[in-house]
């Protein structure tokens with residue numbers, strides 16, 4: 644390495660203080676051979692430390708934390724809600740990273756809503772609402788498999804409340820189901 648002539652203002656080698664954005668947490672320091680830079684509070688910069696990297700705002704893989712309470716572990720799920728009234732049908736959904744607690748809350752809320760609002764149009768009755776309920780049941784298994792976030796590691800959580808089968812509105816679903824059964828039985832009785 645040649646020494647540039649003195650007096651050149653551009654000659655001073657600038658220390659490479661920029662951490663490697665691809666550095667793995669816990670990996671080797673990326674500044675080998677470069678004077679150690681002081682951190683923001685005078686402490687030596689620990690560039691392999693994930694907190695430091697987060698503080699610096701460098702690209703990190705998206706942390707799997709809950710969209711509601713920032714707790715971990717979390718998984719990306721999409722719960723759906725369906726409402727059908729005569730010809731008016733609406734499709735709702737809640738999608739994102741959810742922990743076990745908040746995911747369960749969303750599952751129960753949207754499923755219960757579907758169970759009492761979802762049956763009142765023909766397409767909803769036979770197609771969309773059964774699909775929505777089944778979909779939510781399958782997706783709920785993903786969040787139920789997660790460990791709940793450890794206390795102190797998350798913010799305010801969505802209250803999961805009581806299970807779907809303890810919510811009276813869910814039993815509204817029996818009305819159209821019983822009606823369909825009634826029609827089928829009546830039809831069979833007339834045919835015989």
Ligand SMILES: [Zn+2]
Pocket residue numbers: 709710711712713714741742743744745746797800801
């Ligand atoms: Zn959560």
